[in-house]
Amino acid sequence: MKVNVDRHACCGAGQCVMLAPDIFDQDDEGIVVLLDDRPGEDQEHALQEAVSMCPTGVIWVDRSA
Amino acid sequence: MLRYRLDCRGFPHLEVTVSTETLPPYPFPMRSALEPPEQWAELRAQCPVAHVRLASGDSATLLTRYDDVRAVLSDPRFTRQLDAAAGAARVTANESGGVFASSADQMGVLDSRESHQQWRRLVGATFTAKRVQALAPGMLAKAEELLDGLTAADGPVDLVSAFNFPLPIWVICELLGVPESDRSSFGHWSDTMMSLSRFTQAEIDTAQADFAGYLGGLVASKRETPGDDLVSALIALVDAADPRVTEPMVIATARGLLVAGHETTANMIGKMLAMLLSDRSRWEALVADRSLVRNAVEEVLRFDANAGFGLPRFISEDLELPDSTTIPAGTTVVVSMASANRDEEAFAAADSMDLTRSPNPHLAFGAGPHSCMGQALARTELQVVLEVLLDRLPALELAVDPAMLRTREDMLVGGLVELPVRW
Numbered sequence: 001m002k003v004n005v006d007r008h009a010c011c012g013a014g015q016c017v018m019l020a021p022d023i024f025d026q027d028d029e030g031i032v033v034l035l036d037d038r039p040g041e042d043q044e045h046a047l048q049e050a051v052s053m054c055p056t057g058v059i060w061v062d063r064s065a
Numbered sequence: 066m067l068r069y070r071l072d073c074r075g076f077p078h079l080e081v082t083v084s085t086e087t088l089p090p091y092p093f094p095m096r097s098a099l100e101p102p103e104q105w106a107e108l109r110a111q112c113p114v115a116h117v118r119l120a121s122g123d124s125a126t127l128l129t130r131y132d133d134v135r136a137v138l139s140d141p142r143f144t145r146q147l148d149a150a151a152g153a154a155r156v157t158a159n160e161s162g163g164v165f166a167s168s169a170d171q172m173g174v175l176d177s178r179e180s181h182q183q184w185r186r187l188v189g190a191t192f193t194a195k196r197v198q199a200l201a202p203g204m205l206a207k208a209e210e211l212l213d214g215l216t217a218a219d220g221p222v223d224l225v226s227a228f229n230f231p232l233p234i235w236v237i238c239e240l241l242g243v244p245e246s247d248r249s250s251f252g253h254w255s256d257t258m259m260s261l262s263r264f265t266q267a268e269i270d271t272a273q274a275d276f277a278g279y280l281g282g283l284v285a286s287k288r289e290t291p292g293d294d295l296v297s298a299l300i301a302l303v304d305a306a307d308p309r310v311t312e313p314m315v316i317a318t319a320r321g322l323l324v325a326g327h328e329t330t331a332n333m334i335g336k337m338l339a340m341l342l343s344d345r346s347r348w349e350a351l352v353a354d355r356s357l358v359r360n361a362v363e364e365v366l367r368f369d370a371n372a373g374f375g376l377p378r379f380i381s382e383d384l385e386l387p388d389s390t391t392i393p394a395g396t397t398v399v400v401s402m403a404s405a406n407r408d409e410e411a412f413a414a415a416d417s418m419d420l421t422r423s424p425n426p427h428l429a430f431g432a433g434p435h436s437c438m439g440q441a442l443a444r445t446e447l448q449v450v451l452e453v454l455l456d457r458l459p460a461l462e463l464a465v466d467p468a469m470l471r472t473r474e475d476m477l478v479g480g481l482v483e484l485p486v487r488w
Contacts, residue, residue: 011434012185014194014441021194030189052424055436057139 002065003037003047006058013055020046024059032058085124091117091399092261092374098470098481099339101370105129105404114390117399120261123154125377125397129404131411131428132387137400139433141178143378147397153379154397156477158262159269178434183309185438187302188318191240191295197441200236201449207235208453216457220487221464229334229484230327233446237326240442241319242287242294250279255324259477261374280316295322322439330443332473332480334450337365339484340418341451343467350420351451352459361420362447367427368418371472371479372403376431402428458488 003023012030016023023043025033039047051059093102108115108129115127128134137143147153190196208228215227234248257264257272264272284300291297299315341347341361351357380396392398406427407415430437437443454461463470464485471482 009434011436012189012193012438013430013436014192014197017194018198018441018444026189026193026195028190029186030193031186049424052426055430055432055440056434 001038002062003034003039004060004062005032005034007031007033009056009058011056015053015055016050016059019050019053023047024050085118085122088116088118088124091119091125091127095371095472097468098371098472099336099343099467101403101407105401105407109404109408113388114386114392119154119156119399120158121155122158123397125154125399126392128386128398128400129408131405131408134400134402134405134428135432136387137378137384137398138376138402138428138431138435140384141434142382143380143384143398144181144435145377145379147377147379151379151381152395154377156374156377157260159264159266182434184314184318185434187299187309188295188322188438191298192438192442194441197445200239200442201445203239204232204236204446204449205453208232208449209457212453212457216488221485222487224338224484224486225331225335225481226483229338230331232334232450233330234327236330236442236446237323240295240326241322242292242296243283243323247279247283250275251323251327255328256476258324259328261475261477263475276320277316280319283319284312284315295319325437326439326442328476328478328480330439330446332478333366333369333443333447335481335484336369336371336479337362337447337451338454338461338486339463339467339470339481340365340368342461342463342486343470344418345462347418347420348461352455355452355455357420358448358451358455360423360425362444362451363425363427364418364420364422365447366429367406367412367422367425369429369479370403370407371481372429373479374477375399375401375403402431461486461488 010032012026012032014026014030016032017026020039020043023034023036023039023046025035027033047061051061089104093104095102108127113128113130113133115129116124117127119125128137147156149155211228211231215222230252234251235245238245238248254272254276257269283296287294287297287300288304291301296315296319299310299318300312302310303312303315341351347361351361376399378398378400380392380394380398382394384392386392405411406429409415412422430440430443464487470484473480473482
């Protein structure tokens with residue numbers, strides 16, 4: 001499983017950081033930074049919430065990777 | 066007389082001639098301050114692409130389904146810049162057509178996708194989740210101070226004037242660096258920008274000139290004596306000849322953020338508390354289990370039926386909706402995020418409030434590249450407010466029947482006139 005983000009399309013809402021601070025952060029301009037692209041199972045719920053609540057849909061999880 | 070193609074489900078090719086006056090007026094009347102207009106469910110089921118008449122008398126196309134609303138908001142081709150010269154509808158009854166016709170182009174940030182993104186990134190630093198969470202202790206202290214004042218006497222007290230407005234004004238003024246003594250005029254300036262038909266063009270022009278004059282003075286004073294705030298940071302970039310930012314852009318940004326940070330959050334605090342207290346089992350569930358606070362805030366944002374106008378988008382090239390309906394170029398679309406948030410296709414038991422709902426991909430802050438910049442700030446404020454009230458006033462209750470709550474009429478952003486409570 002691998003987490004991916006599209007930094008170019010990110011709008012900097014910060015919702016992912018509020019929901020899953022161990023996986024996501026924001027840079028100086030508010031743009032998403034991936035802290036952990038292979039989070040453990042204990043992060044699964046937070047990750048799913050961040051994916052579904054991202055206003056620009058720029059987070060996706062590749063289950064095969 | 067204009068010709069309208071009625072493209073409601075089941076009548077895809079029906080074409081009839083109707084005059085604008087016979088179209089349903091939008092926004093629709095609320096059933097009560099907390100209950101959605103009855104038209105939403107009907108339109109989602111039978112007429113998801115509907116024609117309505119705005120306060121200006123112009124017509125627009127109203128979208129009420131989650132998938133359609135999300136698709137339009139997420140499409141970077143379309144913005145809320147309603148250029149009358151290109152044939153866009155006017156939202157408000159005054160000549161200029163309201164905030165959507167005038168504010169964005171003054172900033173120049175909607176000129177292109179690139180300039181908008183550049184502006185967001187410049188201002189975005191102020192609104193990151195971590196910067197905003199770091200403000201929580203200050204918000205809490207201010208909320209405690211307001212509560213000390215209002216609980217000094219016996220209730221009932223109107224929270225709208227004593228708490229809901231003062232707190233978010235304080236927060237946004239802290240961020241922007243507006244001195245506390247200057248904050249009293251914002252309510253009127255903001256009202257003139259958010260009203261659909263209450264003010265004349267002359268009144269609006271006067272208020273906006275006063276507001277612009279005030280902000281010009283603020284920028285000058287920040288140049289002289291910079292502080293640790295957004296206006297100081299932006300004006301320093303202007304003075305360093307940073308090509309990304311100009312002085313009019315700083316003023317327009319400050320104006321937009323003052324209005325957005327003040328009206329929307331203040332109104333939402335009132336609606337949140339009204340929703341949680343009108344069925345007191347909700348409040349009691351939160352008193353008993355604080356871990357519900359975060360999801361409860363998301364659920365009241367989703368459930369808010371009194372969200373106001375929604376957002377306009379000018380459709381500058383043909384748009385195909387998820388169900389293959391085409392919206393022709395030149396159409397002014399209004400998307401109702403509040404109706405989308407009640408769409409049964411998107412949310413199980415959409416008309417029930419569920420404080421444990423998760424995930425909750427509601428559209429209260431919009432979606433896509435223009436989604437609300439202050440959403441982390443608003444979420445944090447709402448969570449802080451709920452926590453402090455649960456702590457300090459667990460016996461809080463409405464002092465009136467929920468049916469007696471009155472909604473603020475004529476505003477782009479919905480809210481309550483008063484919220485009388487006791488504890």
